[in-house]
Amino acid sequence: MYTSLAFSFMPYKTILSPRASITTQDNKNATVYRTKVSRNPTMEKLQYNYLFPEISEREAQHAKKYPNAKIISLGIGDTTEPLPDVVASSMANYAYSLSTRTGYRGYGAEQGSKDLRKAIAETFYKDMGIQGAEVFVSDGAQCDISRLQMLFGSNMSIAVQDPIFPAYIDSSVIIGQTGDVEQGSGRYQNIEYMRCDPHHNFFPDLSKTARTDIIFFCSPNNPTGHAASWEQLEQLVKLAQENGSIIVYDSAYAVYITDGSPRSIYEIPGAKKVAIEVSSFSKIAGFTGVRLGWTVVPKELLYSNGFPVINDFNRIICTCFNGASRIAQAGGLASLSSEGFKSVMSLVDYYKSNAEILLETFESLGLKAYGGVNAPYLWVHFPGSNSWDVFNEILEKTHIITVPGSGFGPAGKEYIRVTAFGHRENILEASDRLRSLLL
Amino acid sequence: MYTSLAFSFMPYKTILSPRASITTQDNKNATVYRTKVSRNPTMEKLQYNYLFPEISEREAQHAKKYPNAKIISLGIGDTTEPLPDVVASSMANYAYSLSTRTGYRGYGAEQGSKDLRKAIAETFYKDMGIQGAEVFVSDGAQCDISRLQMLFGSNMSIAVQDPIFPAYIDSSVIIGQTGDVEQGSGRYQNIEYMRCDPHHNFFPDLSKTARTDIIFFCSPNNPTGHAASWEQLEQLVKLAQENGSIIVYDSAYAVYITDGSPRSIYEIPGAKKVAIEVSSFSKIAGFTGVRLGWTVVPKELLYSNGFPVINDFNRIICTCFNGASRIAQAGGLASLSSEGFKSVMSLVDYYKSNAEILLETFESLGLKAYGGVNAPYLWVHFPGSNSWDVFNEILEKTHIITVPGSGFGPAGKEYIRVTAFGHRENILEASDRLRSLLL
Numbered sequence: 001m002y003t004s005l006a007f008s009f010m011p012y013k014t015i016l017s018p019r020a021s022i023t024t025q026d027n028k029n030a031t032v033y034r035t036k037v038s039r040n041p042t043m044e045k046l047q048y049n050y051l052f053p054e055i056s057e058r059e060a061q062h063a064k065k066y067p068n069a070k071i072i073s074l075g076i077g078d079t080t081e082p083l084p085d086v087v088a089s090s091m092a093n094y095a096y097s098l099s100t101r102t103g104y105r106g107y108g109a110e111q112g113s114k115d116l117r118k119a120i121a122e123t124f125y126k127d128m129g130i131q132g133a134e135v136f137v138s139d140g141a142q143c144d145i146s147r148l149q150m151l152f153g154s155n156m157s158i159a160v161q162d163p164i165f166p167a168y169i170d171s172s173v174i175i176g177q178t179g180d181v182e183q184g185s186g187r188y189q190n191i192e193y194m195r196c197d198p199h200h201n202f203f204p205d206l207s208k209t210a211r212t213d214i215i216f217f218c219s220p221n222n223p224t225g226h227a228a229s230w231e232q233l234e235q236l237v238k239l240a241q242e243n244g245s246i247i248v249y250d251s252a253y254a255v256y257i258t259d260g261s262p263r264s265i266y267e268i269p270g271a272k273k274v275a276i277e278v279s280s281f282s283k284i285a286g287f288t289g290v291r292l293g294w295t296v297v298p299k300e301l302l303y304s305n306g307f308p309v310i311n312d313f314n315r316i317i318c319t320c321f322n323g324a325s326r327i328a329q330a331g332g333l334a335s336l337s338s339e340g341f342k343s344v345m346s347l348v349d350y351y352k353s354n355a356e357i358l359l360e361t362f363e364s365l366g367l368k369a370y371g372g373v374n375a376p377y378l379w380v381h382f383p384g385s386n387s388w389d390v391f392n393e394i395l396e397k398t399h400i401i402t403v404p405g406s407g408f409g410p411a412g413k414e415y416i417r418v419t420a421f422g423h424r425e426n427i428l429e430a431s432d433r434l435r436s437l438l439l
Numbered sequence: 440m441y442t443s444l445a446f447s448f449m450p451y452k453t454i455l456s457p458r459a460s461i462t463t464q465d466n467k468n469a470t471v472y473r474t475k476v477s478r479n480p481t482m483e484k485l486q487y488n489y490l491f492p493e494i495s496e497r498e499a500q501h502a503k504k505y506p507n508a509k510i511i512s513l514g515i516g517d518t519t520e521p522l523p524d525v526v527a528s529s530m531a532n533y534a535y536s537l538s539t540r541t542g543y544r545g546y547g548a549e550q551g552s553k554d555l556r557k558a559i560a561e562t563f564y565k566d567m568g569i570q571g572a573e574v575f576v577s578d579g580a581q582c583d584i585s586r587l588q589m590l591f592g593s594n595m596s597i598a599v600q601d602p603i604f605p606a607y608i609d610s611s612v613i614i615g616q617t618g619d620v621e622q623g624s625g626r627y628q629n630i631e632y633m634r635c636d637p638h639h640n641f642f643p644d645l646s647k648t649a650r651t652d653i654i655f656f657c658s659p660n661n662p663t664g665h666a667a668s669w670e671q672l673e674q675l676v677k678l679a680q681e682n683g684s685i686i687v688y689d690s691a692y693a694v695y696i697t698d699g700s701p702r703s704i705y706e707i708p709g710a711k712k713v714a715i716e717v718s719s720f721s722k723i724a725g726f727t728g729v730r731l732g733w734t735v736v737p738k739e740l741l742y743s744n745g746f747p748v749i750n751d752f753n754r755i756i757c758t759c760f761n762g763a764s765r766i767a768q769a770g771g772l773a774s775l776s777s778e779g780f781k782s783v784m785s786l787v788d789y790y791k792s793n794a795e796i797l798l799e800t801f802e803s804l805g806l807k808a809y810g811g812v813n814a815p816y817l818w819v820h821f822p823g824s825n826s827w828d829v830f831n832e833i834l835e836k837t838h839i840i841t842v843p844g845s846g847f848g849p850a851g852k853e854y855i856r857v858t859a860f861g862h863r864e865n866i867l868e869a870s871d872r873l874r875s876l877l878l
Contacts, residue, residue: 032741033712036683037652039742040592043751053549053757078545088538091766092531098729099527106517106727106860110492139578139730139764146589146759150613153479154593170758174589213476244475273472288545289765290537291578302471303478312482318492319609320585325578325764326728327530421545 042176045188051166051407052076058391059401066399072430074358075401077222077376077419079286080426081350083331084343087285090334095327108323111314112137112294116329119336120294124254124279128266130296134310136317137332139324140293141252141280142167148248148276148295149175151309151316157212159192161204163223163408163415165250168216186410195411198370198381202226206235211243217265218250220257223408223417224379225371227261233268240274246301246309247275252293255284255348257374272298276309283376285335285344292328351376354427355420361431362418369418378418379405390416398433481615486625490605490846491515497830498840505838511869513797514840516661516815516858518725519865520789522770523782526724529773534766547762550753551576551733555768558775559733563693563718567705569735573749575756576771578763579732580691580719581606587687587715587734588614590748590755596651598631600643602662602847602854604689607655625849634850637809637820641665645674650682656704657689659696662847662856663818664810666700672707679713685740685748686714691732694723694787696813711737715748720767722815724774724783731767790815793866794859800870801857808857815859818844822853829855837872 055075063071082088097103111117117132138144145167154176160168169191172178179189187193192212194204202224217236219228228236240247249265257263265275280293297310334340355372362369362380372378382390387404394400394416403419405412420427494514502510521527536542550556556571577583584606593615599607608630611617618628626632631651633643641663656675658667667675679686688704696702704714719732736749773779794811801808801819811817821829826843833839833855842858844851859866 032745033739034683034741034743034745035679035685035713036743037685038594039744039746039751040590040594042592043590043754046754076546080543080545082539082543083537085538088535091534091537095530095534095766095770096527098522098530098725099524101521104519104521104725106519106725107515108728140761142761143759150585150589151479151482153481153613154615155477155479167758174592174755174758176593240474244473246474246476274474286537286543286545289547289762291761291764300472302473304473304475305478306471306473307478312478315482315485316613319606319613320582322579322581322730323728325730325767327534327766328764331534 042174045173045178045180046170047181047186051403054407055401055403058395062395062399069399071399071401072422072426072433073401074418074422074430075403077283077421079283079288079347079351080422081286081347083286084335084340084347086337086340086343087331087334091290091327091331094330105326108326108329110318110321110323112324113326113329113333116333116336119333123336123341125264125266125296128264129272130266130298134296134298136295136297136313137324137329138293138295138321139291139328140282141250141278144278144293144295145248145250146171147316147320148278148313149177150320151313152177152214156214157190157192158214158216159194159209159212160216160409161196161218161221162193162410163196163405163412164216165218165222166408169409186406193409196221196224196226197411198368201232202370203228203232203235206239209239211245213245215240215245215247216250217247218252220253220371220375220377222250222253222375223377223403223405223412223415225373225375225377227257227259227374229261230268233262233265237265237268237271237274241270244304245274247271249275249277250279251277252280253283253375253377254279255345256352256376258352259374261374266296266298273300273302276301281332281335284348285332286347287328287331290328290331292324292332350424351420354422354424357427357431358418358420361434364435365437372420376420378420380416380418382414382416385414387413387416394434397437398430400430400433481613484612484617484619484627485609486620490842493846494840494842497834501834501838508838510838510840511861511865511872512840513857513861513869514842516722516860518722518727518786519861520725520786522725523774523779523786525776525779525782526770526773530729530766530770533769544765547765547768549757549760549762551763552765552768552772555772555775558772562775562780564703564705564735567703568711569705569737573735573737575734575736575752576763576768577732577734577760578730578767579721580689580717583717583732583734584687584689585610586755586759587717587752588616589759590752591616591653595653596629596631597653597655598633598648598651599655599848600635600657600660601632601849602635602844602851603655604657604661605846608848625845632848635660635663635665636850637807640671641809642667642671642674645678648678650684652684654679654684654686655689656686657691659692659810659814659816661689661692661814662810662816662842662844662851662854664812664814664816666696666698666813668700669707672701672704676704676707676710676713680709683743684713686710688714688716689718690716691719692722692814692816693718694784695791695815697791698813700813705735705737712739712741715740720771720774723787724771725786726767726770729767729770731763731771789863790859793861793863796866796870797857797859800873803874804876811859817857817859819855819857820853821855824853826852826855836876837869839869839872
């Protein structure tokens with residue numbers, strides 16, 4: 001049984017220092033011209049470099065140190081399997097048709113093509129009363145989260161799960177909704193952190209959750225891989241109703257749910273009046289590099305003055321965005337066709353099988369791993385340890401990239417996140433290497 | 440000679456009313472559930488619906504009224520000619536390769552591929568000292584303008600040309616940099632409007648321009664089609680240096696310049712320390728539906744505290760964006776190849792010939808038309824008239840869509856903007872119809 005990782009090597013002390021201070025030092029040379037424009041104080045509040053570029057940087061450093069090592073990435077959650085032929089062909093045909101007089105198209109509707117909006121509504125929101133006109137096609141969920149922050153503005157109070165994908169918090173800091181970070185806890189003032197850990201079945205104690213305007217909620221959760229149950233989501237909607245809050249529900253991994261838990265917040269009665277849903281083709285159809293997602297804003301969702309949120313979101317989309325690439329939209333539509341959807345769901349199954357292999361691996365090491373059943377992520381507990389140390393040690397000993405849990409919030413400090421995206425042979429090799437830690 | 444348009448039909452009074460007030464009325468039904476979330480007050484400041492969706496709406500209404508009319512759009516500046524084969528094929532091949540094990544790619548760098556960044560630097564900024572690492576690939580200039588506003592934040596003061604493409608002002612309002620709109624003038628408080636009209640060769644009187652943190656400047660200007668001269672841009676850079684301001688220079692139409700005027704702000708000595716440049720493949724390569732652009736942030740550009748703007752912009756790109764579609768990037772790279780660039784520039788020439796035809800047409804009508812030489816836009820003066828009335832009358836009498844100048848700011852109220860994008864036969868037919876106004 002695995003007992004402990006020896007923290008024998010030097011931590012990369014400088015890596016987590018904000019680049020700010022380093023670079024500012026360099027520029028204290030009085031001869032360098034500076035504008036008289038003040039740096040945005042909200043940008044100054046951001047504490048660390050953005051998590052995933054940071055991990056890429058560490059991977060590059062490791063590759064330099066061990067030029068012959070075969071690094072396996074179980075880090076950034078990035079799809080690895082080729083697109084189904086029907087999807088790739090549809091994009092190829094669409095792209096090629098742009099060279100013909102009859103096939104050429106210029107600007108599309110900022111909100112996305114009607115066909116695609118309708119197909120999204122029918123595929124993912126059947127019998128939930130969501131119309132195509134309430135679906136806004138985007139270039140990805142992360143981009144839409146920032147556009148939602150522009151929509152909301154700096155006066156909103158927000159709640160987030162802890163741990164959580166960092167884009168919600170970072171975009172909240174940038175738009176000016178937060179105070180400074182509290183040293184020690186690493187938490188920003190004016191954000192309500194909803195602790196989600198195994199003791200509470202990865203759901204917050206809502207009796208202790210302060211009222212906020214916006215509640216960001218991601219299910220299946222990134223990083224924990226936990227899919228909220230019917231009962232949990234009913235509680236969440238009830239909380240929003242009682243508090244008059246708006247839920248921003250991130251369902252980017254919903255197609256990985258196979259245990260019968262809800263795949264959309266709109267499966268919960270009453271949710272259309274209190275929730276926006278953000279989602280993506282990235283992990284459904286392998287579109288991480290193609291870039292396509294969507295956001296649902298129901299017409300029934302109203303601000304306190306009765307003004308429909310959808311009208312303002314439409315204005316944001318028309319002013320700050322110009323539509324997703326038409327080629328990507330053609331691919332999205334193909335992936336929702338009968339043949340296409342079957343094909344992309346078989347890729348989802350493939351990644352779910354990877355997750356099973358990894359779950360068994362960590363269990364064989366005597367480690368507790370959560371998630372991995374309804375999600376392509378495992379959340380592995382290393383009690384009493386520091387997640388960046390665990391990240392470093394796994395990398396040093398096995399040449400495997402993971403993600404340190406503390407990158408997702410204070411509640412992640414004893415965890416690492418492991419992705420199930422990968423070629424099967426790499427997952428199997430990673431499994432062997434991890435098991436060898438025991439030897 | 441053309442003397443006057445009779446304003447004989449009813450203006451569409453309601454169309455310019457903010458949807459806000461209409462819909463709010465509808466929702467005063469007390470039985471409708473409302474959240475307790477306040478509408479973002481900055482969104483409430485936006486006065487009108489976004490210009491181009493509004494024009495699309497009017498076009499749809501006209502088509503309904505005259506179902507047999509062949510409407511010709513000289514309105515939204517949207518490319519119409521098929522992509523060069525080399526460009527479309529590169530995207531088709533790239534898209535298809537995503538269905539192969541060796542060709543599949545997931546997430547790319549948020550900043551764009553190194554190859555493309557390098558190609559942009561070498562094609563457009565040769566001998567200006569701009570490196571690929573200072574080029575950030577995006578999904579379009581409009582999107583990057585909003586990301587720049589997130590970067591700057593609500594405390595910045597801004598200046599804009601008047602008239603100007605509305606995205607700068609609208610995104611400034613949304614991010615909270617402005618006060619309310621002044622009824623009558625239609626101008627927002629806290630924005631410095633730099634009047635650019637024929638009397639001053641479409642360049643502001645800088646001696647009367649108040650100091651602002653940010654100066655948005657678009658050249659060739661959309662809508663006037665004026666390309667700023669060397670002398671004008673030298674004055675602009677000098678102003679930024681004296682005031683410690685940052686210029687955000689929009690060069691989306693720069694490839695249309697053929698009179699020797701600068702195509703980049705970085706042609707002006709010293710500009711790298713005071714300017715960001717935003718640009719796009721939309722009007723270079725016909726990518727309005729493909730979605731690809733870029734922003735240059737030179738390393739030398741520093742905030743007052745010495746912190747490099749590029750570091751914060753990089754953080755914005757990593758947090759609020761996830762890279763342009765890899766397929767679009769493949770197309771962008773192909774369009775900058777030797778064969779590709781020659782092909783796309785022949786399309787630029789095609790549109791410039793359209794502009795010549797339209798210039799002659801308006802001149803034959805005795806109207807003064809500006810632009811059209813270094814830009815795909817004409818800015819046509821109708822002295823003493825109201826631009827929405829002119830828009831309506833041209834539409835009613837000729838079934839031609841234009842853009843009312845007042846949509847670009849108060850200085851545009853006697854103008855319409857006419858685009859030179861279009862199939863040649865449509866441009867010729869539009870020319871005939873316009874000439875018939877004389878008969």
